[in-house]
Amino acid sequence: MTFASIIGHDRQKDLLRRALSSDRLSHAYLFEGPSGIGKRLMALALARAVFCQQGTGCGDCAACRKVDHHNHPDLHFVEADGSSIKIEQIRTMQKELSYRPLEAPKKICVIDDAEKLNLAAGNALLKTLEEPTANTLIIMLSAQPDALLITIRSRCQRLPFARIERKRLMEVLCEQLAIDETEAHILTSLANGSFKKALGKDRELYIEGRRDLLKTLTGLTPGSVLPLFNFAEKLAQNKELLPEILEIFQAFYRDLLLYHYGRSENELVNIDLMNKIHRVASEESTSSLLGKLSALDQTRRQLARNVNRQLAVEVLLMRLVA
Ligand SMILES: [Zn+2]
Structure with missing residues (x-):
């Protein structure tokens, strides 16, 4: 080096x-x-x-x-x-x-x-x-x-030391890793200026894992009790990656909110999931989205205080699918 x-x-x-x-x-x-x-x-x-x-x-x-x-x-x-x-x-x-x-x-x-x-x-x-x-x-x-x-x-x-500028991070990802622009956009949005995040173990989570997680999350309904508990259990077991998973959820709801306000695609994170964003956004109101973002924020703070993980995630999912 x-x-x-x-x-x-x-x-x-x-x-x-x-x-x-x-x-x-x-x-x-x-x-x-x-x-x-x-x-x-x-x-x-x-x-x-x-x-x-x-x-x-x-x-x-x-x-x-x-x-x-x-x-x-x-x-x-x-x-x-x-x-x-x-x-x-x-x-x-x-x-x-x-x-x-x-x-x-x-x-x-x-x-x-x-x-x-x-x-x-x-x-x-x-x-x-x-x-x-x-x-x-x-x-x-x-x-x-x-x-x-x-x-x-x-x-x-x-x-x-400051975070790496997003534009710079994106250039490096595209040039050195031959990642396409959509993936580079998603990685840099979620990595928040951290090379380690964009290139390390989180990379798979942010690209493939993210799609699966959001698919399961948006497939849940208030009536789907068993799938909800199963999903909560799976997430809670993943102690190490749970903070990043919650960031992915947060980015998704933030996208829905921005979409509601008619902001450009470029400001969103999940630009490969525009169909999903369009569909889910039509079922949400501004206040329901703000409520879900605040539920995510609360859960992140609770988890930092070592509460019962599974219980915290179950409560979160119930609030997200309501
Ligand atoms: Zn030397």
Whole structure:
């Protein structure tokens, strides 16, 4: 991963490149912004540029290859162990950083999801940030920087990352993956500026899975009790993807609402399902659609609080088919 191969984030790339070439890299960075938009890739590109034997992040030298394979002895990663990053992990990292670099000019540590540092771990890390040494570089990544200790944030150089522009994301999908324009439109609408979402496991869900889910949903009627409970059970079992599934439902009802108001097709997500949108929209009123969107919103908030999933989804489906 080189700076050049990262899509978007030009200002951040420039800033890091210039800091590196003028030997003014900060001792600690906080890359902040939504997940899945390339913060980790940028951290790896920076590591490569710092370690590269050609000084460019060439991709061919032994140092670059070790970074790519995550086996460079001077590059360390800290990730949450379960739900949090614990003090033992920070102590291990500090011990590593206390040794001289083995092959590179400095040691680099990447802390992923830094908001998961628990209080003790955060306070331990603070010590390292307060007494920086010339041959260490800490890169923290976080989608929720406000959850970090304020004292940690103030001792890093903060670098905000924004979602990838939709137009850019669409170009990349069409060019690099040879996806047709309709699919690219749907993927970019649902991925909300995240490459990981548009290209990762969600891709299948967003294209094929979405059609099946909406077919089942719109096939339900207030009288179809058994199919409704079966569908609720199936959705509730899919704990990991449930938030994305609810996003798909939400996008569908938002489409119906936009269609009601006569907005152009281009503003809708499900442009491959125009027949369905036309049919279902004729059975709904503006207020029924707003009610369904608010039911979806409520369910999403409930699920974030760990309520009984199956029950929450059953209640939701009943409100959606009413
Ligand atoms: Zn290289």
